[in-house]
Amino acid sequence: MNADERRNLGDIVIAYHVRNYGLSPKQYRNIILLLAACVALMMTGFGIILPVFARRLGEFGAGVQELGLMTLSFALAQFIAAPIMGSMADRYGRRPLIILALTSFTLANIAFLLADSIGAFVAIRAVEGALGAGLFPAAMGVVADVVPDRERARWVGIVMGGYAAGFLLGPVVGGVLYDSWGFAAPFLISAVMAALGLLAAILFVPETRTAVIRRREKLERRRQSDRTPEQETFLGSLPRPIYILSVLLFIDFILIFAFAFVEPEMVFYLYDDLGWTTVMFGVVIAAYGLLTVLGQGLLGQLSDRFGRKPIIVVGLLLTTAFYGGLTFVTSFPVMLLLAAIAGLGEALIMPALSAFYMDITKGQHRSRVMGLKESAAALGGVVGPLLVFAIADLTVARQVFLLSFVLILLTLALVVVFLKEPQKSTRAVDDEAREQAIQRALLAQATFHGIVTTAQLQRDRRLAA
Numbered sequence: 001m002n003a004d005e006r007r008n009l010g011d012i013v014i015a016y017h018v019r020n021y022g023l024s025p026k027q028y029r030n031i032i033l034l035l036a037a038c039v040a041l042m043m044t045g046f047g048i049i050l051p052v053f054a055r056r057l058g059e060f061g062a063g064v065q066e067l068g069l070m071t072l073s074f075a076l077a078q079f080i081a082a083p084i085m086g087s088m089a090d091r092y093g094r095r096p097l098i099i100l101a102l103t104s105f106t107l108a109n110i111a112f113l114l115a116d117s118i119g120a121f122v123a124i125r126a127v128e129g130a131l132g133a134g135l136f137p138a139a140m141g142v143v144a145d146v147v148p149d150r151e152r153a154r155w156v157g158i159v160m161g162g163y164a165a166g167f168l169l170g171p172v173v174g175g176v177l178y179d180s181w182g183f184a185a186p187f188l189i190s191a192v193m194a195a196l197g198l199l200a201a202i203l204f205v206p207e208t209r210t211a212v213i214r215r216r217e218k219l220e221r222r223r224q225s226d227r228t229p230e231q232e233t234f235l236g237s238l239p240r241p242i243y244i245l246s247v248l249l250f251i252d253f254i255l256i257f258a259f260a261f262v263e264p265e266m267v268f269y270l271y272d273d274l275g276w277t278t279v280m281f282g283v284v285i286a287a288y289g290l291l292t293v294l295g296q297g298l299l300g301q302l303s304d305r306f307g308r309k310p311i312i313v314v315g316l317l318l319t320t321a322f323y324g325g326l327t328f329v330t331s332f333p334v335m336l337l338l339a340a341i342a343g344l345g346e347a348l349i350m351p352a353l354s355a356f357y358m359d360i361t362k363g364q365h366r367s368r369v370m371g372l373k374e375s376a377a378a379l380g381g382v383v384g385p386l387l388v389f390a391i392a393d394l395t396v397a398r399q400v401f402l403l404s405f406v407l408i409l410l411t412l413a414l415v416v417v418f419l420k421e422p423q424k425s426t427r428a429v430d431d432e433a434r435e436q437a438i439q440r441a442l443l444a445q446a447t448f449h450g451i452v453t454t455a456q457l458q459r460d461r462r463l464a465a
Contacts, residue, residue: 044193083372256381261387265397318344
């Protein structure tokens, strides 16, 4: 064989390893921690401006009704927009929706500074609610994209802890800023914090549902011979059985509804009937919030270990302590303890509940379903205050508290009877997909190795000839 013929054979390289481009535990941990920090910055800014709205509206001669209208416009916008934004996060990626939410919140704070009428405040609040509604579904989508099923609730708890921590810290900071420098300072600081979160998201939070992944899923659906047209519709994208999803949405609705329902009566009851001071009331709410924050960050993984349903049941049982305390307890120390217990209960419920949604939903529809979750919670925030105002003349405070107490107990019974966790094979869809990808990679490695070895043997024979 001459030199030219040998040169045409080229170099043969044997590949002994096929690289897996999935995220390592360290990589997805860093992504989620950065995401939690972005969320915490935004929610701190969100909390900062809450105490200021009433003061600012008061300068326009507005009162409780106008403040309630602002709250209602925000909640209604989130109720309508959350499923739409969730679907967009599934279709176009998580990162654009996260960036959109942080951008809209930054601009909204600047707009609040420039607003000179009640109508402008209401409109800005509604737009802020609609555009920001994609943050939670997209953030939960990131967690579902990168975290194995066995660790899902743990990292959901970290992100939700960022939500709760920011919301808990913000109002305190906002009150101090307003008292010290007036209404402009809280909005400016809130805008700066949202801008910092936006910058961090742009620089450090990657897209976890890339165009390549979306195209691969589309091709996979086309290859499925048993695919039906209904699977492409909105209803077809929802997890099955549908009653399980309905139970989860009802839990989200009731948890927010129950608190929103008692809140207007609770403040006046504690001040006027029990004679509590502002500090006493603040300490009880702070205990509830602090245990919620710490619990979500530290105990979120319990449902990974013991199952979603048992942890949700225990969490609901603990949550009844708050409403039972309002109904039957007048002692401040006892009420403080019950509020802490209830906060711990909510900390157990929230990560397990969010992880449950992810467990039963296909990867390409998770943000859409998480948007439905947010929409159900927003609806609870709308219906609760409206109902308590409607029946205010027919009830006393303790009857309102008792009704929420009974509703939580009924929800607990509903969960015990009807909520069923998916089988292991259903819950581990992503883990199985990863395992299948590894197996395919190993098979490809073996195949390529065989081809190269055969080619090398043939080359040796030709060279020997």
